[in-house]
Amino acid sequence: MAVPLLVRLQSYLDPLLLLSISIAYFPLTLLSHPLLFVTSPSTFRSKWFENFWRIIGPKMAASEAQVNHIEELLSRANRKVLELGPGAGDQMYHYKPAQIEVLYCAEPNAFLHGKLIENAEKHGLGKKAVALEAGAQPGSLLPALKKAGLIPSTTSSLPENGVFDTIVAVKSLCSAPQKQLAATVAIVQALLKPGGEFLFFEHVENNGDSITMSYAWLVDWIWPVFMGGCRLDGKIDRVVLGMGGWDERKVTTTDEFQGHEVRKHSSTIRAFPCRQQSWGNSVNTDI
Numbered sequence: 001m002a003v004p005l006l007v008r009l010q011s012y013l014d015p016l017l018l019l020s021i022s023i024a025y026f027p028l029t030l031l032s033h034p035l036l037f038v039t040s041p042s043t044f045r046s047k048w049f050e051n052f053w054r055i056i057g058p059k060m061a062a063s064e065a066q067v068n069h070i071e072e073l074l075s076r077a078n079r080k081v082l083e084l085g086p087g088a089g090d091q092m093y094h095y096k097p098a099q100i101e102v103l104y105c106a107e108p109n110a111f112l113h114g115k116l117i118e119n120a121e122k123h124g125l126g127k128k129a130v131a132l133e134a135g136a137q138p139g140s141l142l143p144a145l146k147k148a149g150l151i152p153s154t155t156s157s158l159p160e161n162g163v164f165d166t167i168v169a170v171k172s173l174c175s176a177p178q179k180q181l182a183a184t185v186a187i188v189q190a191l192l193k194p195g196g197e198f199l200f201f202e203h204v205e206n207n208g209d210s211i212t213m214s215y216a217w218l219v220d221w222i223w224p225v226f227m228g229g230c231r232l233d234g235k236i237d238r239v240v241l242g243m244g245g246w247d248e249r250k251v252t253t254t255d256e257f258q259g260h261e262v263r264k265h266s267s268t269i270r271a272f273p274c275r276q277q278s279w280g281n282s283v284n285t286d287i
Contacts, residue, residue: 003260008211011261015219015232018056022226025052049228050111053087060171061090065256066201069267070094070170073199079165080104082191084136085172088112089119089129097124104164106144108135109228136169136176138187145191162193169200174234175227181239189245198240203263205233216262237266 029048030037036044061067074094079101086092086105095103103125105116113131120129134144146153150163167188176184188198206212216232224231237251250268257264 003209003258008260011212012215015223015262019219019223019226021056022049022052026226045228046109046111050088050109053109053112053228054115057088057090065254066265069254069265070201073201073267074168074170076197076199077103077166077168080163080193081166081168082106082164084141084167084169085175086116086170087172088115089117089123091170092116092119092125092129093123095123095125097128100125100128103129104132104148104150105129106132106134106136106141108133108140136173136184137180138183139180141184141187158187158190162196163191165193165196167192167196167198169198169202169236171202173200173202173236174204174231175224175229178231178233178235181235182243185236185239185243186245199268200236200240201265201267202234202236203232204237204266205235206259206261206264209260212260212262219262232262240268 026048029044029051033044033047036047061070070091071094074091075096077095078099081095081100081102082104084106086107087109089105103120105120107113107116110133113133116131117126117129120126130148132144132148134140142151145151145163151158173181173184185198192198206216220232240246240249241251251266252268254265254267
């Protein structure tokens with residue numbers, strides 16, 4: 001059935017609205033940190049995104065179309081947990097503190113760490129949350145885990161029986177370098193203990209509607225610049241389903257997806273690493 005033009009246009013306006021808000025924060029950040037723009041452009045971009053995300057993050061976390069799916073996933077997290085890209089911790093209230101021993105938060109934007117820990121304390125995880133200045137990609141994550149003493153710093157392999165019971169990613173792997181996504185998921189497998197779970201809720205590429213695909217391709221020329229490196233053509237669903245090493249996996253598209261949206265959301269309920277493959281001996285931590 002053809003999608004009504006008005007419905008399609010409303011869907012296409014969603015990313016443009018977010019872009020316009022992010023762009024508006026550029027001059028505001030520039031006015032408050034003019035020297036930072038000149039002396040450290042990368043730090044300026046982090047500060048710019050922090051200013052933007054402090055406003056948008058809580059609103060996106062409260063989205064009725066997503067909140068139940070995220071609740072279903074994060075309420076499963078237990079024992080030793082690693083979250084990839086938690087931002088300011090706006091979705092932390094979905095965790096069940098009694099189930100969690102320690103929560104490591106790998107967030108590359110250090111400007112968000114203060115709010116992240118504040119939200120952890122607010123939701124009963126203050127003494128259990130540890131902020132790591134790291135992205136999800138191996139070259140960023142592994143040095144941070146070494147620094148935190150979670151993996152050996154003197155060897156080139158990961159612990160054979162993993163490190164974490166649960167690894168979580170909520171709308172963050174779209175910002176990880178997509179060319180390194182397969183390597184990132186391989187590291188996730190290696191870091192999970194036997195029986196551990198990889199739980200994600202991510203927006204991924206809409207590859208079923210040619211008009212939307214063309215529109216997303218056009219927007220994606222500027223989208224990452226203004227949205228903290230996020231891309232509209234995320235492929236985490238295909239990466240997880242296309243690689244071996246899982247005992248069980250279940251990746252689904254949310255029920256609300258109608259086929260014409262620029263971003264569709266996929267989630268995984270279970271993705272158990274298969275310990276028949278000795279990841280601890282095969283993954284190089286010197287990436």
